[in-house]
Amino acid sequence: MSDSQLWDDVDAYFTDHLAPDDEALRAALRENEAAGLPHIAVTAAQGKFLQLLAEVQGARHILEIGTLGGYSTIWMARALPEDGRLISLEYNARHAEVATRNIARAGLDRIAEVRVGPALESLPKLADENPAPFDLVFIDADKANNAHYVEWALRLTRTGSLIVLDNVVRGGRVLDAGSTEPDIVGTRAAIELIASHPRLSGTAIQTVGSKGYDGFAVARVLD
Numbered sequence: 027m028s029d030s031q032l033w034d035d036v037d038a039y040f041t042d043h044l045a046p047d048d049e050a051l052r053a054a055l056r057e058n059e060a061a062g063l064p065h066i067a068v069t070a071a072q073g074k075f076l077q078l079l080a081e082v083q084g085a086r087h088i089l090e091i092g093t094l095g096g097y098s099t100i101w102m103a104r105a106l107p108e109d110g111r112l113i114s115l116e117y118n119a120r121h122a123e124v125a126t127r128n129i130a131r132a133g134l135d136r137i138a139e140v141r142v143g144p145a146l147e148s149l150p151k152l153a154d155e156n157p158a159p160f161d162l163v164f165i166d167a168d169k170a171n172n173a174h175y176v177e178w179a180l181r182l183t184r185t186g187s188l189i190v191l192d193n194v195v196r197g198g199r200v201l202d203a204g205s206t207e208p209d210i211v212g213t214r215a216a217i218e219l220i221a222s223h224p225r226l227s228g229t230a231i232q233t234v235g236s237k238g239y240d241g242f243a244v245a246r247v248l249d
């Protein structure tokens with residue numbers, strides 16, 4: 027058996043037991059597929075992990091950067107109370123439309139909202155609204171801007187908030203210090219920012235699974 031087949035099978039085992047989907051999550055993936063969106067949503071096991079992080083945070087306000095079809099959005103929004111709020115930023119209008127429908131079908135349209143536009147334009151507008159600090163920020167958009175997104179996350183959070191950065195390993199390409207690929211340059215800049223910032227304490231975890239070999243970074247906002 028190939029490594030990747032084994033990773034798939036183990037993911038399926040854990041997912042069946044610990045992160046079972048339901049009709050709304052299945053429908054979201056079906057609609058993503060039907061609309062031709064790329065297969066880059068988090069896995070169910072990862073979605074459940076984000077949900078658990080939101081619960082541990084006692085989150086009332088969540089910010090997501092990079093919505094795609096709203097699959098990760100649904101997992102996280104389900105951790106929020108009735109009066110909680112999730113704002114998800116998406117550059118691609120078609121992705122945002124699919125996501126908005128998926129979120130509504132999941133019964134979460136009063137909690138989760140998709141805002142269309144490049145995140146680096148949406149973030150200053152959001153900051154101008156003086157929103158309540160976000161308890162959890164999930165960064166999963168264009169990796170080139172990862173360090174900028176971490177900076178924005180710092181401005182929009184509070185002491186004790188959590189910042190999660192997806193796809194920080196990319197099959198090991200993160201190691202390439204000489205890389206000129208924007209996603210690697212951006213991710214390395216974000217890792218170095220987390221490492222050096224006095225108000226962040228973080229780590230990164232490598233993962234394998236049905237989405238291959240990748241990983242995520244988690245950072246806690248300090249005083």
Ligand code: SAH
Binds near residue numbers: 094
């Ligand atoms: N979080 C989603 C996956 C996001 S995929 C999930 O797990 O279900 C990355 C998304 O980021 C894509 O939909 C892409 O269109 C969006 N994106 C890329 N560049 C962006 C930008 N500058 N601003 C906002 N969104 C962006």
Ligand code: DHB
Binds near residue numbers: 066067068166167
């Ligand atoms: C890609 C983006 C993602 O957010 C992800 O989880 C996996 C892959 C990509 O752009 O290739």
Ligand code: MG
Binds near residue numbers: 067068193
């Ligand atoms: Mg991702």
